[in-house]
Amino acid sequence: MKKVKKAVIPAAGFGTRFLPITKAVCKEMLPIVDKPTLQYIVEEAVASGMREILIVTGRNKKNIEDYFDYTPELDAVLEENVQEEFLKISRSMENLADIYFVRQKHPIGFADAVMYAKPFTGDEPFGILLGDDIIYTEKGQTPGIRQLADSFEKTGKTTVALMRVEDADIPKYANVKAHQVEERLFGIEKIVEKPKIAEKFSNDAVIGRYVVDSGIYDVIKKTPPSPKGEVYFTDSLGFLAADGCLNGYRFEGKRYDAGNKLDYMKANIEFALRDPALGSGLKAYIKEIAEKL
Numbered sequence: 695m696k697k698v699k700k701a702v703i704p705a706a707g708f709g710t711r712f713l714p715i716t717k718a719v720c721k722e723m724l725p726i727v728d729k730p731t732l733q734y735i736v737e738e739a740v741a742s743g744m745r746e747i748l749i750v751t752g753r754n755k756k757n758i759e760d761y762f763d764y765t766p767e768l769d770a771v772l773e774e775n776v777q778e779e780f781l782k783i784s785r786s787m788e789n790l791a792d793i794y795f796v797r798q799k800h801p802i803g804f805a806d807a808v809m810y811a812k813p814f815t816g817d818e819p820f821g822i823l824l825g826d827d828i829i830y831t832e833k834g835q836t837p838g839i840r841q842l843a844d845s846f847e848k849t850g851k852t853t854v855a856l857m858r859v860e861d862a863d864i865p866k867y868a869n870v871k872a873h874q875v876e877e878r879l880f881g882i883e884k885i886v887e888k889p890k891i892a893e894k895f896s897n898d899a900v901i902g903r904y905v906v907d908s909g910i911y912d913v914i915k916k917t918p919p920s921p922k923g924e925v926y927f928t929d930s931l932g933f934l935a936a937d938g939c940l941n942g943y944r945f946e947g948k949r950y951d952a953g954n955k956l957d958y959m960k961a962n963i964e965f966a967l968r969d970p971a972l973g974s975g976l977k978a979y980i981k982e983i984a985e986k987l
């Protein structure tokens with residue numbers, strides 16, 4: 695099985711849950727401590743051996759392209775002032791990965807965004823990483839999308855990330871009926887997009903990491919649109935599940951949802967607590983205000 699070396703990141707959504715900031719700053723650029731959420735996703739792909747990355751953007755997403763570009767004016771000033779540390783941070787961006795961009799003309803969903811990747815992936819397998827899901831792994835642990843890619847490279851089957859969720863969270867995610875194959879590996883029999891709690895198959899939810907092969911494009915093309923007119927990627931995965939060609943991988947690591955305000959705030963606090971320069975000061979402050987609340 696071919697090695698997974700390419701990654702696709704759909705990033706065309708409006709970010710309505712973060713209005714008003716998303717009128718001017720796209721949601722992928724919102725920071726967790728000092729890096730945009732998108733950079734965590736790009737770093738995960740790179741750490742997973744996927745250095746060629748396609749970001750599917752849309753209108754009003756120009757600051758994403760600028761961010762990953764070279765900044766000669768800023769770097770010149772930093773050089774002149776001998777601000778080595780800042781210069782290193784600024785320069786780290788340009789060599790991070792080979793990043794390509796394509797614009798999704800109409801933001802009509804995830805499956806449509808994936809179709810834009812066809813000229814980029816050709817017939818190679820690729821990872822798909824959704825920007826709202828951040829997977830934190832400890833040093834030495836295998837990064838999230840690499841865990842799926844390792845499994846894909848062994849089994850040859852499209853693989854999605856699985857996470858156990860409480861009943862209350864069932865309607866937020868794709869939900870699966872699956873049987874266990876290995877400790878973390880599951881064969882998916884059925885998959886449904888965001889069911890009501892009463893209609894769940896299980897408490898296994900799909901998180902935004904997928905490893906697919908180029909067969910996915912034909913599957914998306916034959917997937918009928920939902921009543922709202924959008925082709926759901928989950929419905930395409932349903933065809934693979936029905937043929938016994940879909941696996942789930944219960945990944946190791948902590949997942950943060952950067953797509954809603956409360957979890958986004960929690961992610962900021964936890965990442966700041968792990969930061970050696972901020973951790974102890976922030977911890978002391980949290981303890982102090984917690985007593986006053």
Ligand code: G1P
Nearest residue numbers: 824827866867868900901902928
């Ligand atoms: C998307 C997918 C859903 C998946 C979720 C993971 O939904 O459509 O199947 O479970 O990501 O975060 P969204 O969160 O974009 O509404």
